[in-house]
Amino acid sequence: MNELLDAFPVEGADVDRLRARLAAAAEAEGILDVAYRTVDTPVGPLLLAATEQGLVRVAYPNQGHDAVLQALADRVSPRVLHAPGRLDPVARQLDDYFAGRRQRFDVPLDWRLSTGFRSTVLHHLAIDVDYGHTASYAALAALAGNPKAVRAVGTACATNPLPVVVPCHRVVRSDGAIGNYAGGVEAKRTLLELEAA
Amino acid sequence: MAEFGPTVLRVVRAVLGPADGDDAWSETFLAALRAYPQLPADANVEAWLVTIAHRKAIDVTRSTARRAVPVADPPETEAGTDLPDLDLAAALAALPPKQRRAVAYHYLTGLPYAEIAEILGGSADAARRAAADGIAALRRTIGANR
Numbered sequence: 001m002n003e004l005l006d007a008f009p010v011e012g013a014d015v016d017r018l019r020a021r022l023a024a025a026a027e028a029e030g031i032l033d034v035a036y037r038t039v040d041t042p043v044g045p046l047l048l049a050a051t052e053q054g055l056v057r058v059a060y061p062n063q064g065h066d067a068v069l070q071a072l073a074d075r076v077s078p079r080v081l082h083a084p085g086r087l088d089p090v091a092r093q094l095d096d097y098f099a100g101r102r103q104r105f106d107v108p109l110d111w112r113l114s115t116g117f118r119s120t121v122l123h124h125l126a127i128d129v130d131y132g133h134t135a136s137y138a139a140l141a142a143l144a145g146n147p148k149a150v151r152a153v154g155t156a157c158a159t160n161p162l163p164v165v166v167p168c169h170r171v172v173r174s175d176g177a178i179g180n181y182a183g184g185v186e187a188k189r190t191l192l193e194l195e196a197a
Numbered sequence: 198m199a200e201f202g203p204t205v206l207r208v209v210r211a212v213l214g215p216a217d218g219d220d221a222w223s224e225t226f227l228a229a230l231r232a233y234p235q236l237p238a239d240a241n242v243e244a245w246l247v248t249i250a251h252r253k254a255i256d257v258t259r260s261t262a263r264r265a266v267p268v269a270d271p272p273e274t275e276a277g278t279d280l281p282d283l284d285l286a287a288a289l290a291a292l293p294p295k296q297r298r299a300v301a302y303h304y305l306t307g308l309p310y311a312e313i314a315e316i317l318g319g320s321a322d323a324a325r326r327a328a329a330d331g332i333a334a335l336r337r338t339i340g341a342n343r
Contacts, residue, residue, distance in 0.1 A: 004304045007285035008207040015202050018219060022226050031230050078233045082199070
């Protein structure tokens with residue numbers, strides 16, 4: 001009786017429409033804990049996720065969007081829905097950034113996925129290392145109050161839950177080499193070239 | 198949960214028809230979203246969603262009956278009489294509710310009869326029989342119209 005499946009075709013557009021309706025109803029009821037969408041950028045499609053407090057996660061395709069959503073469900077809340085509306089402001093700002101029209105992101109951030117020293121490092125990075133500039137891992141360790149914690153700074157950057165917006169791509173090695181990047185070295189190079197232009 | 202969206206939509210449409218099915222889908226996922234944080238980590242999410250959908254479908258059926266809106270073209274026309282184009286969806290709609298649900302829950306999701314018995318009440322054997330009777334009736338109806 002596999003014909004039964006054919007007798008009830010489900011169009012992607014129908015599901016999308018119903019999901020949009022569900023997202024709106026959940027938002028209205030205050031139970032849309034994590035809203036997500038993707039945006040196309042020169043460094044590939046980025047996954048954006050926000051809680052009611054603010055942007056909580058930005059993820060590169062090589063980080064596995066499905067795995068990232070699952071991690072959000074596990075660590076933040078299982079109420080995760082595709083709901084582009086909540087991400088519209090940051091999506092617009094990313095468009096402007098990649099078009100060279102914006103140097104700073106002005107959206108509320110939810111830092112809950114980053115704790116302790118890693119969080120301190122990322123906060124300094126977000127405030128102290130401006131567009132078009134770079135800092136070494138060692139310099140950032142000093143800024144964060146622990147000059148010896150160079151490796152920990154590397155870990156903080158590698159596990160940055162908010163890449164691009166919190167600019168870990170601006171952290172490079174002391175010898176001038178570009179260093180690693182959560183989104184891949186190619187993405188890091190693209191961002192640094194964009195900002196140097 | 199998102200991965201079961203299309204399956205649940207098929208199930209509620211099969212049980213209720215397209216228009217009411219869409220409403221039941223929305224109600225199901227909103228209720229699931231409310232309750233999700235309490236769901237045990239090892240729960241069978243698909244069976245849980247079908248269980249909620251089953252209850253929502255019953256609610257929708259009851260409120261439709263209460264409103265007693267006259268249906269222009271009732272799908273529950275006498276099956277197999279003078280309906281040469283009677284398709285599978287209409288034939289399913291013409292089944293008694295328990296058979297219709299057993300068929301929909303088993304054949305559209307692949308849930309085992311033990312799970313379906315939990316949803317419908319009664320034993321796994323009764324659920325299996327209801328589905329088998331439903332399938333036999335569908336074959337008769339469709340056979341008679343081809």
